[in-house]
Amino acid sequence: MRSILKDERWSKALEQIKLWARQNSPWAIHFNSGSCNGCDIEILATLTPYYDVERFGIKLQGSPRHADILICTGPVTRQARDRLLRIYEQMPDPKFVIAVGSCAISGGAFDGCYNVVGHIDEVIPVDVYVPGCPPRPEAIIDGVVKLLGKMQGEAES
Amino acid sequence: MNALQQAQDMLTEWVEAWTEPEENRLDAQVTPANLLSAVKALDDHAWGYLVAITGLDAGVEAGTLEVLYHFCAGPAVLTLRVTIPREQAAVPSICTLIPYAGVFERELAEMFGIEVYGTPDPSRLFLPDDWPEGVYPLRKDTELD
Amino acid sequence: MPEERFSIPIGPQHPALKEPGHFVFTVDGEVVTGASVRLGYAHRGIEKATEGRNWVQNLYLLERICGICSHIHATAYCLGVEKLAGVTAPPRAQAIRVLVAELERIHSHLLWLGVAAHQAGFDTLFMYSWRDRETVMEMLERLTGNRVNYSANILGGVKFDVTEPAMDAIRHGLRFLEERTSHYVDVVREDRLFLQRTEGVGVMTRAQAERLGVTGPTARASGVPRDLRVDAPYAAYGDYTPRIVTETAGDLKARFIVRLNELSETYQLIRTLLDNLPEGELKTRMPRRIAAGETISRVEAPRGELFYFIKSEGGEQPARIKVRTPTLSNMDSVVRLAIGHQLADMPMLLAGIDPCFSCNDRLTTVQTGDETRLWTWEALRQYGIDYYREKV
Numbered sequence: 123m124r125s126i127l128k129d130e131r132w133s134k135a136l137e138q139i140k141l142w143a144r145q146n147s148p149w150a151i152h153f154n155s156g157s158c159n160g161c162d163i164e165i166l167a168t169l170t171p172y173y174d175v176e177r178f179g180i181k182l183q184g185s186p187r188h189a190d191i192l193i194c195t196g197p198v199t200r201q202a203r204d205r206l207l208r209i210y211e212q213m214p215d216p217k218f219v220i221a222v223g224s225c226a227i228s229g230g231a232f233d234g235c236y237n238v239v240g241h242i243d244e245v246i247p248v249d250v251y252v253p254g255c256p257p258r259p260e261a262i263i264d265g266v267v268k269l270l271g272k273m274q275g276e277a278e279s
Numbered sequence: 280m281n282a283l284q285q286a287q288d289m290l291t292e293w294v295e296a297w298t299e300p301e302e303n304r305l306d307a308q309v310t311p312a313n314l315l316s317a318v319k320a321l322d323d324h325a326w327g328y329l330v331a332i333t334g335l336d337a338g339v340e341a342g343t344l345e346v347l348y349h350f351c352a353g354p355a356v357l358t359l360r361v362t363i364p365r366e367q368a369a370v371p372s373i374c375t376l377i378p379y380a381g382v383f384e385r386e387l388a389e390m391f392g393i394e395v396y397g398t399p400d401p402s403r404l405f406l407p408d409d410w411p412e413g414v415y416p417l418r419k420d421t422e423l424d
Numbered sequence: 425m426p427e428e429r430f431s432i433p434i435g436p437q438h439p440a441l442k443e444p445g446h447f448v449f450t451v452d453g454e455v456v457t458g459a460s461v462r463l464g465y466a467h468r469g470i471e472k473a474t475e476g477r478n479w480v481q482n483l484y485l486l487e488r489i490c491g492i493c494s495h496i497h498a499t500a501y502c503l504g505v506e507k508l509a510g511v512t513a514p515p516r517a518q519a520i521r522v523l524v525a526e527l528e529r530i531h532s533h534l535l536w537l538g539v540a541a542h543q544a545g546f547d548t549l550f551m552y553s554w555r556d557r558e559t560v561m562e563m564l565e566r567l568t569g570n571r572v573n574y575s576a577n578i579l580g581g582v583k584f585d586v587t588e589p590a591m592d593a594i595r596h597g598l599r600f601l602e603e604r605t606s607h608y609v610d611v612v613r614e615d616r617l618f619l620q621r622t623e624g625v626g627v628m629t630r631a632q633a634e635r636l637g638v639t640g641p642t643a644r645a646s647g648v649p650r651d652l653r654v655d656a657p658y659a660a661y662g663d664y665t666p667r668i669v670t671e672t673a674g675d676l677k678a679r680f681i682v683r684l685n686e687l688s689e690t691y692q693l694i695r696t697l698l699d700n701l702p703e704g705e706l707k708t709r710m711p712r713r714i715a716a717g718e719t720i721s722r723v724e725a726p727r728g729e730l731f732y733f734i735k736s737e738g739g740e741q742p743a744r745i746k747v748r749t750p751t752l753s754n755m756d757s758v759v760r761l762a763i764g765h766q767l768a769d770m771p772m773l774l775a776g777i778d779p780c781f782s783c784n785d786r787l788t789t790v791q792t793g794d795e796t797r798l799w800t801w802e803a804l805r806q807y808g809i810d811y812y813r814e815k816v
Contacts, residue, residue, distance in 0.1 A: 237464075
C-alpha cells in the first residue's frame with residue numbers, strides 16, 4: 123500500500139474515495155463460512171492501529187440489518203450456507219460483498235471435501251475477490267478500497 | 280518398571296494379544312465385552328489419560344471395523360484395540376469411567392456408523408442436522424463428492 | 425424460584441431456525457444449570473479428504489486445518505510420516521522446525537491475549553497486544569515468506585534456512601516483546617476490573633484437570649505439569665528444553681499468567697536455539713510410497729496436545745489420518761465448568777481455553793424454562809461486560 127500511495131493519480135483517487143466513504147460511512151460485517159481462521163485473523167489485523175482500515179471511512183460492526191458490506195471468508199460448509207444466505211437477505215439494498223481468501227473464491231485447499239458446499243459466489247453474489255491464503259492485511263485493505271470506489275461510482279451514477 | 284510394563288501388568292486379565300508397533304507404544308487387543316474392564320483397570324491405577332478414540336475401516340472385504348482407544352502417560356502410548364463387525368457395529372460407552380470421552384464417542388458414531396451404547400449424548404457433533412442418515416463419511420465404501 | 429426473563433435484545437430471532445447453536449446453555453435466572461456443545465461450523469471433511477490425496481498434497485491440506493497453528497499441524501504430520509518411512513530430518517531442519525513452532529506460539533498467545541481481552545471489554549489491551557504481535561508476524565514473514573501458513577515444513581525437512589541477519593532481527597524483536605510481556609503480566613495481576621472477570625472464576629482443580637484429560641496452558645494453570653516438549657520431546661526439543669510453566673489457582677487468571685510466563689520461556693528458548701543452531705543439511709530424501717504401518721505423533725501446540733494417528737498401507741496415499749485437536753478435549757471442560765457459573769462468565773470461560781477464535785460468529789442457544797432464545801456470541805460478550813460493569 124505504501125508504494126502505491128507514491129503514485130499521484132492513485133493517491134488522488136484514494137483521497138476521493140476516502141472523502142466519499144467518510145461522508146457516507148459504510149458499515150461492514152464479517153462472516154466466517156467455515157474457514158481455518160487464517161483470513162479472519164488478517165481481517166481482524168486490519169482493524170488494529172498498525173493497519174487501521176477504519177481510516178478509509180469503513181466501520182466494522184455487528185448487525186446485518188445496518189450493514190452495507192459483507193466481508194466473507196471460508197469455503198461455505200453445509201452448516202454455514204443457510205446462515206450466510208440469511209445474513210445476506212437481512213442486509214438492506216444496496217449491498218456489497220467482498221470474498222476474502224482462496225477458499226472464499228474457489229474452495230481453496232478444501233475444494234472437493236464433503237462438507238464444503240463451494241465458493242461464496244455460488245451462494246450469494248460477490249463484488250470483490252481478494253485472493254491469498256490468506257491475503258495479507260494490505261491486500262484486504264486494497265480490496266476494501268476498490269469496493270469503496272465501486273460503491274462511490276454507483277452512488278454517483 | 281516403566282509405564283508400559285506397568286500397564287501390561289494391570290491389563291493381563293483382559294487382553295487377548297499384545298503388539299509393539301513403535302518405540303514407547305503398546306497395542307492391546309481386547310474384546311468389546313472386556314473393554315470397560317480394561318479401561319477400569321487403567322482408571323483405577325490412574326494410568327495416563329485418554330487422548331483420542333480412532334475409528335478404522337479395514338474395508339468391506341475384511342468385514343470389520345476397529346476402534347482404538349489411545350491412553351497416554353508422558354511419552355508412553357497404550358492403545359486398546361477393539362475389532363467389531365461392520366454390520367451391527369457397536370461398542371459400549373466408556374463415559375461412566377471417563378466422562379469427557381463423550382465428544383470422542385459422538386464423532387466415532389457419526390463418522391463410522393458405530394453405535395456407542397450408553398453414551399450420554401448421542402447427538403451429532405460435527406455433521407450438520409440435514410446430513411443424510413446412514414451415510415458414514417469415514418467408512419471406506421462411502422463415496423462422497 | 426422465579427425465573428428471570430432476559431430483556432437484552434438479541435440478534436435476529438427466528439423460532440423456526442433449525443441451525444444448531446454452537447453452545448446450548450440452560451439457565452435459571454443468571455446461573456447456568458446445563459451446558460452442551462455442538463460443533464461442525466468449520467467441519468470441512470478433512471480426514472476423509474486425506475485418503476484421496478498423496479502424502480505431499482496432504483501436507484498442504486493439513487497445514488490449513490487451522491490458520492493460527494498451521495505449522496504445528498504440519499510438524500506433527502511430517503514427523504509422523506518420517507517415522508513411518510524410517511527417515512529422520514537433519515538436525516538443522518529439526519531446529520528450524522522448533523524455531524518456527526516457538527515463533528508461532530508467540531503469535532498465537534498474543535493473538536489469544538487480545539481476543540480474550542476483547543471478550544472482557546478491554547479493547548485497549550486487544551489493540552496493544554495485536555500491535556505487539558506484528559513484531560512476531562514480521563519475523564515469521566521475514567523467515568518464511570508468509571505471515572500466516574508459513575509452510576516451513578516439507579516431508580524430510582524444511583524449505584528455507586535461517587540467515588544471520590534474520591537471527592539478529594529476531595533477537596532484536598524478542599527484546600521488545602519481552603518488555604511488553606512483562607507489562608501484560610502486571611496488567612493481569614493488578615488491574616481491578618480485569619481481576620473481577622478472572623480471579624476465582626472458572627476454577628478447575630488439579631484433580632479435575634487430570635480427570636477431564638485437559639492439556640496445554642489450561643492444564644498447567646491447574647498445576648498439572650504436562651508439556652509434550654518436555655515429557656516426550658520431538659523435533660529438536662531434546663536439545664532445547666523449556667521449563668514447564670504452571671500455576672496452582674486453576675482459575676481464569678492463572679490461565680492468563682501461564683500463557684504470559686510461557687512466552688518468557690519461549691523467548692529464552694529461541695535465544696538459546698539461535699546461539700546453538702547446528703550446521704548441516706535442511707532436508708533428507710523421502711520416498712514417494714511410505715512403508716506400511718501405523719504411527720502416532722504428539723506435539724505441544726499453543727493450545728495443548730495435538731495428536732495425529734497416521735496409517736499407511738504402503739502406497740502413495742495414506743489409509744487413514746486421525747487428528748485430535750487440543751480444543752476438542754479442552755472444550756468438554758468448558759461445558760462442565762459452565763454449570764454453576766453466571767451466564768455472564770461464559771465468554772471468558774471459553775476464552776480461557778483459547779478455542780478457535782471466530783466464536784463471535786457462533787450462535788448460542790439459551791434456554792430458560794420453556795423459552796429458547798438464540799444469542800449471537802457478540803450479544804453474550806456484551807452481556808458479560810454489562811453485567812460486571814453494573815457490579816462495580
